[in-house]
Amino acid sequence: MAIKHDSVTEESSLARSITTWRPENRAMLPVAGYHRARFGCIPCTQPVCAEDPMAKLYKFRRDDGSFDYDRYRATQIAANKAKLDAVFAIKDNIGYLAERVLEIRGPCTFGLCHGTRRGLEQQWFSEFLNCTVIGTEISDTAVQFPNTIQWDFHNVKDEWISETDFIYSNSWDHSYEPRYCFDQWVKCLKPGGLMILEHSSRHLPSTVNPVDPFGASIDDLVRLLNSWGNGRYGVHQVIETLPISTYDLAVSETVNHKVVDLRAVIVQKTN
Ligand SMILES: C[S@@+](CC[C@H](N)C(=O)[O-])C[C@H]1O[C@@H](n2cnc3c(N)ncnc32)[C@H](O)[C@@H]1O
Structure with a gap:
């Protein structure tokens, strides 16, 4: 998926690594150090809750595990501006x-x-x-x-x-x-x-x-x-x-x- 905004393009390559991940090929996950250096966070897509292992949530975490709201907000705003002309609703x-x-x-x-x-x-x-x-x-x-x-x-x-x-x-x-x-x-x-x-x-x-x-x-x-x-x-x-x-x-x-x-x-x- 090639999206024009630089930061979104970078996030999209992270998305590809997430979507191809399966429990059986755990070794495909980027190591935490590499991932942290590239994306500024620990790899963190997880089941949304223990009762439902299939639904997934990407967690915006700092190195210390705390929620990185500023990165969430900046990511959303960058994507909004990159796709400002698009209309999803019909x-x-x-x-x-x-x-x-x-x-x-x-x-x-x-x-x-x-x-x-x-x-x-x-x-x-x-x-x-x-x-x-x-x-x-x-x-x-x-x-x-x-x-x-x-x-x-x-x-x-x-x-x-x-x-x-x-x-x-x-x-x-x-x-x-x-x-x-x-x-x-x-x-x-x-x-x-x-x-x-x-x-x-x-x-x-x-x-x-x-x-x-x-x-x-x-x-x-x-x-x-x-x-x-x-x-x-x-x-x-x-x-x-x-x-x-x-x-x-x-x-x-x-x-x-x-x-x-x-x-x-x-x-x-x-x-
Ligand atoms: C997939 S787009 C859909 C836009 C619109 N509903 C449409 O049909 O075209 C998602 C929109 O939600 C906005 N958004 C993301 N996170 C949000 C949040 N926490 N609060 C309010 N808006 C948010 C994004 O900036 C983006 O414009």
């Missing part, structure tokens, strides 16, 4: 999901979209549901797009808590700590509110790298959400039939990604 699919929100929840007043880059998903949801929808974006490019705030989606604003009808994200795989992230998002929902997570071939464990630190198959994602929700929230429905499920994503003028198996998981907060 209007027809957002329209279809908006109809599901109306069916399950009825009329809405406020929604959140997380990790929105050019801010189109919040614009489309807002049009389809005739309500206020705000998007969060970690990069300072947020100011260029309407209804978008520069904000790390792991954090919640007090005014969102229990005031949000629905949350949509196709960027949940950018979380450095998905269990905490989903808990934070669900805190914002009204009782019975919905969290919609898009899933595709770009969200699988094999795609994990520092830009997309979390990856899970759709079955593992469902299992994790139900386990982490622990009665506070759970999967309401998996939508297997979005209007568009395969397309070519233009990441830059020269790079295209084939996206397949686009689906959505609808999570509901318990009343």
Whole structure:
């Protein structure tokens, strides 16, 4: 995967070393010293939790094992700027999901979209549901797009808590700590509110790298959400039939990604 920004290209070569790793060829892993010198961290893609060995999380660790938030943030912002023209969300699919929100929840007043880059998903949801929808974006490019705030989606604003009808994200795989992230998002929902997570071939464990630190198959994602929700929230429905499920994503003028198996998981907060 050749991405134009230098630091992202370097991270992508790390991604390749992760995706070809198997337990049986442990010897292929770069030795920690080499890896630390090249990438500034210990090699660190691991199962997201002991109960689910297949879902993977790339951990941003310093040499002393502590979480390196500055490197996480810088990695996300560099990738955002390198791909600023790309749009992952699809209007027809957002329209279809908006109809599901109306069916399950009825009329809405406020929604959140997380990790929105050019801010189109919040614009489309807002049009389809005739309500206020705000998007969060970690990069300072947020100011260029309407209804978008520069904000790390792991954090919640007090005014969102229990005031949000629905949350949509196709960027949940950018979380450095998905269990905490989903808990934070669900805190914002009204009782019975919905969290919609898009899933595709770009969200699988094999795609994990520092830009997309979390990856899970759709079955593992469902299992994790139900386990982490622990009665506070759970999967309401998996939508297997979005209007568009395969397309070519233009990441830059020269790079295209084939996206397949686009689906959505609808999570509901318990009343
Ligand atoms: C795969 S892109 C998707 C962008 C957009 N949703 C779309 O459909 O085109 C992920 C976006 O999430 C942003 N992002 C990554 N980590 C984030 C975080 N912790 N908080 C908010 N935004 C984040 C990135 O900067 C990037 O713009």
